[in-house]
Amino acid sequence: MSAVEAMQAYYAQRAPEYDAVYLKPERQANLRQLEAWLPTQFARRNVLEIAAGTGYWSQFIAPVAASITLTDANLEPLAIARDRVQGRAVFVQADAYALPAELGGFNAAFAGFWLSHVPVSRRREFLQGLHALLAPESVVVLMDNRYVAGSSTPISERDAEGNTWQLRPLEDGSQFRVLKNFPREAELQAMIEGLGEAGVYRETEYFWTFQYLTPGI
Numbered sequence: 001m002s003a004v005e006a007m008q009a010y011y012a013q014r015a016p017e018y019d020a021v022y023l024k025p026e027r028q029a030n031l032r033q034l035e036a037w038l039p040t041q042f043a044r045r046n047v048l049e050i051a052a053g054t055g056y057w058s059q060f061i062a063p064v065a066a067s068i069t070l071t072d073a074n075l076e077p078l079a080i081a082r083d084r085v086q087g088r089a090v091f092v093q094a095d096a097y098a099l100p101a102e103l104g105g106f107n108a109a110f111a112g113f114w115l116s117h118v119p120v121s122r123r124r125e126f127l128q129g130l131h132a133l134l135a136p137e138s139v140v141v142l143m144d145n146r147y148v149a150g151s152s153t154p155i156s157e158r159d160a161e162g163n164t165w166q167l168r169p170l171e172d173g174s175q176f177r178v179l180k181n182f183p184r185e186a187e188l189q190a191m192i193e194g195l196g197e198a199g200v201y202r203e204t205e206y207f208w209t210f211q212y213l214t215p216g217i
């Protein structure tokens with residue numbers, strides 16, 4: 001099984017228990033802050049969401065966006081998202097590394113808790129594929145976890161490329177080795193060099209956000 005397939009398989013199996021991550025008591029205040037902030041970035045925009053999962057974040061974007069298209073490699077989380085996200089939402093099964101060229105008409109993109117699963121060596125490839133579907137001067141927002149000892153799953157190893165890995169159990173007792181990176185601001189700024197502009201990094205205790213614009217014409 002390839003690394004991409006392994007990540008998909010883990011999240012397909014985790015889908016029914018995924019939303020428990022949003023119930024961690026220590027993260028609630030930060031979550032409320034981000035739930036209020038995120039929609040302000042997407043008002044009246046046509047939003048492409050990558051690795052949308054169960055639609056936890058989509059539910060806050062959908063009411064203010066002109067449209068939202070939720071993509072994910074797995075149908076299991078998208079089925080949960082369908083029940084959760086009301087309004088003009090479209091649901092598409094799609095690999096983040098091979099987004100369907102027929103998707104288009106977007107002037108914004110969001111990926112929550114996805115970049116951390118992209119190997120360092122594939123970050124720019126992922127962004128190039130994403131940007132191919134976006135109009136010039138589109139808003140891109142990435143959001144993800146900061147590593148917080150005692151709250152985050154411990155890092156079990158670091159590979160030669162600089163990726164970090166975790167051993168994650170599911171409720172049935174199975175265990176998965178999962179790539180999970182915790183990039184700093186400088187890495188994110190370097191990642192968009194020549195691909196994006198005006199990168200703004202923010203952090204709360206448990207999360208970071210990074211927003212930028214795709215280049216103008």
Ligand SMILES: C[S@@+](CC[C@H](N)C(=O)[O-])C[C@H]1O[C@@H](n2cnc3c(N)ncnc32)[C@H](O)[C@@H]1O
Binds near residue numbers: 004053056072073077
């Ligand atoms: C950490 S979850 C994030 C879900 C959602 N964005 C959120 O923040 O709640 C990662 C998601 O990536 C999806 N996924 C895994 N591999 C993928 C791939 N190659 N392309 C697109 N989505 C993928 C999984 O199915 C899962 O829903």
